[in-house]
Amino acid sequence: MASFVGSSVSFKASPHALLNSSFTNKNFAVKPSIAFWRTNVPKMPSLRVVCAAAKPETVEKVIKIVKSQLALKDDIAVSGETKFTELGADSLDTVEIVMQLEEEFEISVNEDSAQTIATIHDAAELIDELNKAKAA
Structure with a gap:
């Protein structure tokens, strides 16, 4: 499941449903595309796990x-x-x-x-x- 959170809208849907349907509201309609996924979704910071390893x-x-x-x-x-x-x-x-x-x-x-x-x-x-x- 993918999660998208906007300033006033929050919804969850599967990636397949997001790409194959449009979500409508009185004020806007959203038809996500692959480009939407790449450009508008903020990247999560990468986590580095440092593990002390013995010789x-x-x-x-x-x-x-x-x-x-x-x-x-x-x-x-x-x-x-x-x-x-x-x-x-x-x-x-x-x-x-x-x-x-x-x-x-x-x-x-x-x-x-x-x-x-x-x-x-x-x-x-x-x-x-x-x-x-x-x-x-």
């Missing part, structure tokens, strides 16, 4: 540390989207993983940040952010 090497290193801490077999598939809870980690395991990450990456994770880590990717993003802040 692939950081994600791989975190995966190795998590697998080691949880004693997971090599054949278990773990990706950036994998949640620690899906791997059977409880809160104590998560604390131990964070401690191992701090040691391995030579960073310090505050308690509030540590509680926001739910996935491998979350941990890798936090590590990259802390390393970036440390380098600045």
